[in-house]
Amino acid sequence: MAIAPATAVAATAPAAAVAPLPFDGGGDAMRVGPHAQVFEDTRGDLTFAQLRSTTTGWRAAPLDTFNFGVSTSVFWVRASVHNITAGPLRMVVDLGTPNMDYVDAYVVAADGQVRQQVHTGDRLPFSTRGIHDRTLAFAHTLNGNETVDVYLRVATHDGLFELMPLRVFGTKGFVEHTHDENLLISLFHGGLIVLVLYNLFLFVSTREKNFGLYVVYLVVFLINSFAFRGFDMEHLWPDSPRLHNIVVGVSASLIFASGGAFTMAYLHLRRKTTPWVWQVAAALIAANMCGALLGLFDFYTLAAGFAAIFGLALVLFLYVTAAVLAVRDVREARFVVMAFTALICSAVLYYLQLLDVLPATRVSFWAMLAGSWIELMVLGFGLADAMNTLKTQKLQAERAARENQEAMALRLEKRVVERTLELAEANRQLSTLSITDELTGAYNRRHFDQQCAQRLAHRGRGEPIALCIFDIDLFKQYNDRYGHVAGDAVLRRFSHAVLSVLHPEGHPLFRLGGEEFATLFTTPTEAEADALAHRLRETVNALALPHADSPRGIVTASFGVAWWGGEALDDLTPEVLYAAADRLLYEAKRGGRDRVVVHTQPPVPRA
Known part of the structure; x- marks a missing residue:
């Protein structure tokens, strides 16, 4: 309103008389x-x-x-x-x-x-x-x-x-009139108190930040409504009018600041909008906090001005932002739009009535109160809906996590089985490698010693056993003439040929060292043991591997076969059996090589 110059009376024409x-x-x-x-x-x-x-x-x-x-x-x-x-x-x-x-x-x-x-x-x-x-x-x-x-x-x-x-x-x-007003306002304040206590309980139970911000907003709204309508002067501090005005001035700005902070958190503005949207909203909240500070020092008009300007700007800005998010199908934004629409419509209706644009009625007079209540309730419902949505999402996430965990457990169990099988196979291969000669594929000397001891310990009573030890004749001369690479090749071809005879019979092949090999088997007669040894000799000869230093011009082998049966088995030990076969091999070599010597008598140590 314009202010006239420094005169005691505003320069205005006389008004016409009005009726009493x-x-x-x-x-x-x-x-x-x-x-x-x-x-x-x-x-x-x-x-x-x-x-x-x-x-x-x-x-x-x-x-x-x-x-x-x-x-x-x-x-x-x-x-x-x-x-x-x-x-x-x-x-x-x-x-x-x-x-x-x-x-x-x-x-x-x-x-x-x-x-x-x-x-x-x-x-x-x-x-x-x-x-x-x-x-x-x-x-x-x-x-x-x-x-x-x-x-x-x-x-x-x-x-x-x-x-x-x-x-x-x-x-x-x-x-x-006073009774009706006070009743409606008391119901309004009672509803606010119920909302405060209920949401405070939820906040303490869940530690959800939005409930805490909503409680702050409700408390500030309740304080402002209680003080602005004069109940604090009537009931709390009747002799402290300055305190009354400070409470009204401070709470007017804090309503917008706390409501804006709650709305920002509820809408997840920092995550769902561009940075400048969040920054503008935060700046408007800060401006309202400045208004609250002015009210604290009893600058009532300035505080009210800050609340009117920056508070209205904050409400409109958040309203438009929520409308944009609602179009993007953000569920929380729909509740904010409904709540702010009710508040804005009631405020417009209330002020149009106060400014004589609309006739004064009890409905329009209480429009602001009704709009505020609708706004708070809709926001409360929105917050509850958000919690239900979070609960549903949590249950879905837990179900998905449980299904993933079960699937992972099945995959892990399957993987464990696979790894166990792989480990068993690796152990088997390792075990095989530990008892196998790498060059020839035959079992090594350690496995021979184990098998010989086991065969003798677990054979049936009276079950005959035969040990055939054989080696390549004049193999040192072969290596000296042809080289060790050629010698290794001969050992491989020799062992493969021997295995072709032994495997069908189920008999093992052992490499005892160098060019010396052995096979351990059971056979009912000495003749069958001799026949097997002869087949092995003939198989080696059939290879026709050239050997210039051999009398026959090819690689040959000598065989000593110790066959044990009858009562003599009772005193048989691995050492005795090996010594007997080794003596017979020596006799075969001394007898001209490329021959088989079989004997059943207890061995005589080699001279």
Whole structure:
């Protein structure tokens, strides 16, 4: 509102006279605006006596709500009230707000005498109230058919005037009006307390950050609603008006800051949007925190300005952001859009009514309260839905993890079986390698010693056994003439040829060392042992491997076969059996080589 130059009276044309407000003491509230005039004291130094003598500067009042905005002026309101009945009536003048800083009320009778004065406001102790009520109101008794003039002087601490829906009630109507308002507000506050306790329990149980932020938002909302509607002055600190204004100023900005922080966390803005979106929202929250700091030092107008500008900007920014995320099918954003839509629509409806754009009704008067409740409930439902979604996702994740674990266990079990088989095969191969001669593929001397001892220890009683030891004749000369590589080749071909005879019979081949080999087997007669040895000799000869130093010109071999049977088996040991076969091999070589010698007598040690 524009402020005139430094004159005591705003330069305004005289207002036309207005009719007195006809008062009959009925139950309905009566608007003062159509019967009132307003005067702006730009310097704020006019006394009531000076004002009464002023005939210019008065202007028509608004039809419903007085809105003086932000101004350093002092405003006067005057209206005449006429008791249209013959008997006395008690009227109640209600400013409709508990937050006007300074209010001076004067009731002037028709004879010019000041019949009543009230000096109150939310910057003064609660005891100055004309009526013990959370709002600023006072009562006065009108005589039958009497007309009085009511003057109100309203001023501020630092320039911000609250909206003032000035009304006149009868006593009964005021009591009913106050009762209805307090009942609805108490239900609203009770619902908030229930929400706080329920979500606090969830936060303590789950340690979910969003529940904690929602609880902070609810608590700040509850504190602001309780203080802004004057309940704190009435019930908590009636003698601390400055504390009341600090609580209102601080909580107004904290509502937007805490609500914005909750919405940001609930929507996961940092993860689901670009960095600048999160940064803008965080900056607006910081601005609202600055507004709360201003309120803490009782800069009420500045704090309210920060809340109005940056709070509204934050709400609109988050509303648009949520709408964009909702289009992208973000489930949480849908709840935010519904909640903010209810809040914004109720706020628009409420302020249109206060600014006389819409008619004043009880429905529109309580629109802001209803919208706030819907907003909080929708956000609460959204938070619960998010928890249910997280629970469902957790169950699905646990089920998937369990299935993966079972599949992994099966794969691991299968892998263990495979590894066990591989390990068994590797052990078998290692065991085979440990008992096998690498060059020829025959068993080595260690395995020969083990097998010989086992065969003798576990043979059936009286079961004959034969040991055939044989080696390549003149093998040293072969190596000297042809080289060790050629000698190794001969050993391989020799052993393969011998194995071709022994394997079908199931007899093992052992390489005892160098060019000396052996086979250990059971056979019922000495003749069969001799026949096997001869087959081996013939197989070696059939190879026809050239040997220039051999009398026959080819590689040959000598065989000594020790056959043991009958009672002589009882005293047979591996050493005795080996010594016997070795002696017979020696005899075969001494007898001209390329021959087989078989004997059944106990061996005689080699000379």
